Amino acid sequence: MEYKVVLETFEGPLDLLYHLIEKNKVDIYDIPIAKITDQYVEYIETMQELDMNVTSEFLVMVATLLEIKSKMLLPATKNDDENTDEDGVDPREELVLRLLEYKKYKTAAEELKNKEMVQSKVFNKPQEEIEHFIDGDQPKLEGIDLKDLLKAFSEVMNRQKKYDEEFDFHEIERDEITIEDAIDELLHIISKVKKIKFHDLFKIEYSKVKIVVTFLSVLELIRLNTITIHQERNFDDIVLIYKDSKGDKTEELNG
């Protein structure tokens, strides 16, 4: 099992390119293409070494950068600034235009993020129960029989079930279930109970992703020496034991 280091992630090849331009504090209208290309390639290689998912889009960008780099090395393109004929077009132009267009929406996205933050601090209240405005002097339970009562109850129970299912569904659909989250959750449980059967960690309703991430978090905690595992006999359930640092010390003192 290998451990994946979380590297700064980029939303795509343009995002990475934009980041490099910002980091190097270079003018977007005058990108030192050789330097930026080298850094870009270096980053992609690191990603590959770390077995991160390098999507084809990143590789396409590498090709584009290398092509621009080679074109710029040709002395033929070193024309007068005023020259606008085909040969005189800066090979970087198309890329720069794409970057500028991308930057427009990236900036807008940042503004939306600010608005999201503000708005997340605003609350509304649920609708008031309104029957007390409509019941007035209605006769009791007009037109309702046992069947309606049973149906209402069954609907509540079904909704409850559905709600549980939906809840899990959303958990799966979330963008990321991070190992960090799973580690936190596992630590929270195990620091309380001190000892837990491996089997008990995996609730039946867990999604596949959640199971995998939970498993990874177990491995990570073993690696960090936060927990140890224990198995009495073959085929026995594996037991995870929390290594409470304070607890260890007390034991040492007592011993």
Add this chain to the structure above:
Amino acid sequence: MDKREIKSIIEGLLFIWGEPLLASDITEVLDIKENEVHLILKEMMNDFNYNRRGLQIKQTNNSYQLTTRAEHFDWISKLCTPRNDKKLSNAALETLSIIAYKQPITRMEVEALRGVKCDRSINTLVQKELVKEVGRLDKTGRPILYGTTDDFLQYFGLTSLEQLPQLEDFTKLDEDGQLELEFD
């Protein structure tokens, strides 16, 4: 923090809380003295009336609650009514069914099942004498346990609660489109 700001915050707190909010809770949040809280709330109650606001603050012992005004009842009924039949609302029916099947049960438990506040619909049911307090739970706050009344049984023609149809019967209903109940 000036008084206007304090009033403003208290209004937000009452709004979000919905139910009667203890002055001591406001005291804790704002870190001001409790008698000051009472004084400010008295002022707010006057402000609300003076400005003919659409809401009012109701005091009950040491709690305060934001509510609509009684004189707006007709308008609010007009807003709510077209969306509902004149029958017992679904909310009340659901609440009644939960209490019937799960009694004795606290309001909190009913709310957990329905996923929304149920104080109003429980009040309605109590008023209609279909539901009543049958005891208290031996727990912090000693919450009220609700159960159904004799009127409830009578209305549905049941001799006892054991005669309530079970959920499995409902599955039968699904299949046959009809529910076979065994009365007597």
Add this chain to the structure above:
Amino acid sequence: MDKREIKSIIEGLLFIWGEPLLASDITEVLDIKENEVHLILKEMMNDFNYNRRGLQIKQTNNSYQLTTRAEHFDWISKLCTPRNDKKLSNAALETLSIIAYKQPITRMEVEALRGVKCDRSINTLVQKELVKEVGRLDKTGRPILYGTTDDFLQYFGLTSLEQLPQLEDFTKLDEDGQLELEFD
């Protein structure tokens, strides 16, 4: 009925309703014209701000809702732990901003702008009901056109799409309309 009374009733209606309330519903209850409803609500929004009320009225297209104020967040958190909704990822935000400004737009066009696949983030946005299908492009494959929803406006506290922050244009063009690039 004078305007103050109308405002008072509307406040009560918004309070009871909780969720965004359509201007047309208010129109129906009060039997006044819809544009008058909008005018009065605009005034109420100003009144609320001017009087530093603890609540505010939020408009989303044709609906109005009573909410707390963002600046009271810390105080309200002290009283009750608000539900911590997960924020959108950067990828989703980028995709959403492109759809918001360029709608109606196809997935392919979004992807061309972002330089990456966007099916996952579009799915997330559709599921969160921030984005929806608004039509089909009359082209091979009849690709889906996406646009934003009312929930989108509400989520970001915008009254309408016109309130989207102005897009900044970073392109520097010379007199000939050519991109100004400096050759090494």
